[in-house]
Amino acid sequence: MPEITRDEVAHLANLARIDMSDADLDHLAPQLSVILESVASIRGVAGDDVPPTSHALPLTNVFREDVVTPSLTAEQALSGAPEAQDDRFVVPRILGDEQ
Template identity: 80%
Template sequence: MPEITRDEVAHLADLARIDLDDAELDHLAPQLNVILEAVASIQGVAGDDVAATSHPIPMTNVFREDVVEPGLTPAEALSGAPEVEDQRFSVPRILGEEQ
């Protein structure tokens, strides 16, 4: 596997809008090489006979059935509100003029 050069790290940092000094570039290039080698070694483990999975053990849906049930009427929903305006909760403004 080819190594990532200091210039390539500088280019990636530029693309990501990250300002790195010379010492950071010299420090990060070998670290990125180690990360890429680790990823390459993992990719070599799984062969074509291994199915791709998102979880190591089988998962089942634990959600209940989606059943339509009657909800609150607007009057019931607003009955405990301190202030109501046009069948909506009335809350103080947080943007704009302060009162």
């Protein structure tokens, strides 16, 4: 597999909008090449008869029935609130006007 050049790392950093120094580019190019070589070697081990898997053991989701059950009314839920308004909890504002 061809090595990743410094210019290719700079191009990838530009696409990802990551500002990298010249020292970072020189440092990362050989590391990315080693990573790609490792992935290529693993890819070569798996044959066509080995199915790709994401987990070693099969996983199954357990779902419960979606049944409507009795719950609190708005008045009951807000009964212990320090402050309520229009059937909602009133909480201190944590974000400024920048949002």
